Amino acid sequence: MASLDDRISKPDNGQIEGKDIGSSTVNAKAEKEMSDVSKAQTDGATGSAGGSSGIYDPSYEVNVKLSDLQANPNDPLYSIKSFEELGLDENILKGIYQMRFTKPSKIQEKALPLLLRDPPTNMIGQSQSGTGKTAAFVLNMLSRLDYSPTMVNTPQALVLAPSRELARQILGVIQVMGSFVEGLTAGVAIPMEVANRNRDGLKVQIVVGTPGTTMDMIKRRQLMADKIKVLVLDEADNMLDQQGLGDQCIRVKQLLPKTVQVVLFSATFPNHVVEYASRFAPNANQITLKHEELTVEGIKQLYLDCPTELDKFDALVRLYGLMTIGSSIIFVRTRHTALEIERRMNAENHTVACLTGEYLGAQRDIIIDSFRSGHSKVLITTNVLSRGIDVQTVSLVVNYDLPDDGHGNTDPQTYLHRIGRTGRFGRVGVSISLICGQRSYRMLKEISDYFGVEMKSLPHNDWDQVEEIIKKVIKSSRAGSNFQATNAATAGPANGTNDVSMEPSGSSWM
Numbered sequence: 001m002a003s004l005d006d007r008i009s010k011p012d013n014g015q016i017e018g019k020d021i022g023s024s025t026v027n028a029k030a031e032k033e034m035s036d037v038s039k040a041q042t043d044g045a046t047g048s049a050g051g052s053s054g055i056y057d058p059s060y061e062v063n064v065k066l067s068d069l070q071a072n073p074n075d076p077l078y079s080i081k082s083f084e085e086l087g088l089d090e091n092i093l094k095g096i097y098q099m100r101f102t103k104p105s106k107i108q109e110k111a112l113p114l115l116l117r118d119p120p121t122n123m124i125g126q127s128q129s130g131t132g133k134t135a136a137f138v139l140n141m142l143s144r145l146d147y148s149p150t151m152v153n154t155p156q157a158l159v160l161a162p163s164r165e166l167a168r169q170i171l172g173v174i175q176v177m178g179s180f181v182e183g184l185t186a187g188v189a190i191p192m193e194v195a196n197r198n199r200d201g202l203k204v205q206i207v208v209g210t211p212g213t214t215m216d217m218i219k220r221r222q223l224m225a226d227k228i229k230v231l232v233l234d235e236a237d238n239m240l241d242q243q244g245l246g247d248q249c250i251r252v253k254q255l256l257p258k259t260v261q262v263v264l265f266s267a268t269f270p271n272h273v274v275e276y277a278s279r280f281a282p283n284a285n286q287i288t289l290k291h292e293e294l295t296v297e298g299i300k301q302l303y304l305d306c307p308t309e310l311d312k313f314d315a316l317v318r319l320y321g322l323m324t325i326g327s328s329i330i331f332v333r334t335r336h337t338a339l340e341i342e343r344r345m346n347a348e349n350h351t352v353a354c355l356t357g358e359y360l361g362a363q364r365d366i367i368i369d370s371f372r373s374g375h376s377k378v379l380i381t382t383n384v385l386s387r388g389i390d391v392q393t394v395s396l397v398v399n400y401d402l403p404d405d406g407h408g409n410t411d412p413q414t415y416l417h418r419i420g421r422t423g424r425f426g427r428v429g430v431s432i433s434l435i436c437g438q439r440s441y442r443m444l445k446e447i448s449d450y451f452g453v454e455m456k457s458l459p460h461n462d463w464d465q466v467e468e469i470i471k472k473v474i475k476s477s478r479a480g481s482n483f484q485a486t487n488a489a490t491a492g493p494a495n496g497t498n499d500v501s502m503e504p505s506g507s508s509w510m
């Protein structure tokens with residue numbers, strides 16, 4: 001059988017936007033999304049079992065209480081203040097309670113007072129994956145809008161995100177957090193959104209969009225930008241770094257009032273983007289982290305050394321049972337590999353879903369919604385979903401291919417975002433990178449060195465042990481010591497390549 005890499009086609013950077021432009025206000029579909037997000041948020045917020053989808057298996061309950069994590073000064077979820085002390089409006093606080101947030105995370109506690117201060121100041125904010133950056137920028141927007149009746153149809157805040165899935169997710173958070181704010185309107189500017197085709201345009205107070213569609217809508221005057229006072233770039237390093245998206249973000253910003261408050265958030269701001277970000281958001285307050293501080297402690301990073309490419313696929317087949325205990329995401333480099341794995345997993349009678357940039361809007365929505373609801377539990381995807389997607393039941397992330405930057409260089413940032421789809425807000429999760437040959441081994445070592453993180457090797461020839469190790473990790477508490485994976489420093493790779501440095505990670509923050 002030919003290896004999957006023989007079939008590699010065009011890399012999928014996930015930023016493909018359809019040509020189809022439209023506009024909408026909050027519609028029935030968005031309202032459904034809102035209730036889905038609300039449910040997902042509230043079901044998961046306490047790490048408790050429950051929910052109608054059946055995926056909230058009690059055995060996956062978070063063993064360490066969120067309150068314990070939030071009381072630990074070294075944890076990114078730690079805060080001294082309460083939400084009530086952050087000066088938020090009463091109706092906004094009700095939205096926070098609805099989401100069952102009890103205490104802010106560190107980024108929320110630090111960023112919000114700076115964001116809310118008048119006159120508005122720009123912000124560049126960095127915090128580990130899954131630590132609540134969305135709420136930080138959403139609460140700022142909700143606090144800054146003019147809700148007077150004459151402004152109900154006037155766009156006043158704009159969020160740009162790199163994928164339609166993330167834009168829809170952010171809209172859901174806005175709708176839940178703002179559900180007690182009278183007169184709030186919000187909508188999405190994403191490709192192929194049927195309701196976006198209204199002649200009237202998008203007449204809502206908060207718009208969440210992908211950069212290309214948003215830019216086109218502003219230019220066509222389907223989206224009036226003259227009263228926008230807050231611009232947020234979520235996953236800002238990715239948005240500003242990529243040639244296409246970067247240009248589009250700059251052009252959108254040029255179409256907004258000069259006084260707009262620019263807010264940039266991401267878990268990663270690699271050096272080469274920092275200066276650019278500072279120009280995009282001049283004189284910004286900055287909350288930044290060192291790259292050694294970026295990994296999330298609750299995510300156990302494992303790797304499996306596969307002697308051949310074929311063994312990588314066999315590993316997936318063997319991991320399938322573990323993947324379906326919670327839900328899982330398999331990341332691959334190209335669309336073609338994604339489709340090929342889907343075909344071969346189906347041939348093995350394994351149910352998997354596949355989402356890549358080649359699918360059109362409505363199809364993509366169905367696939368991600370099915371994954372969110374727990375209807376499908378294993379999702380094969382490309383970097384299109386590497387960032388921002390928050391599905392709290394994801395307990396396992398598989399890097400079928402390690403991420404590169406498209407020019408053959410290792411891409412540690414994308415690795416971090418990918419594994420960050422698990423271990424959200426204090427939960428535990430496992431990432432498994434499948435490596436094969438010197439090159440992928442070198443890539444893994446670069447990633448390990450970059451983050452100063454411990455990665456542990458799984459035995460490639462004893463699947464019972466692999467299963468035991470992964471189950472233990474998923475079920476263990478973060479503070480627990482029952483993590484038994486073989487340390488690669490002693491095990492070594494199956495194909496005789498050099499070992500990966502396995503220094504334990506530091507957990508200091510800010």
Ligand SMILES: Nc1ncnc2c1ncn2[C@@H]1O[C@H](COP(=O)(O)OP(=O)(O)OP(=O)(O)O)[C@@H](O)[C@H]1O
Nearest residue numbers: 101103104105129130131132133134267388390425
């Ligand atoms: N203060 C809080 N208390 C409890 N849960 C929270 C709190 N803030 C956020 N959350 C939850 O934490 C999860 C992760 O939040 P969010 O998606 O905003 O993370 P993020 O920092 O943007 O991550 P990423 O870098 O991956 O985009 C969400 O499910 C959110 O509902």
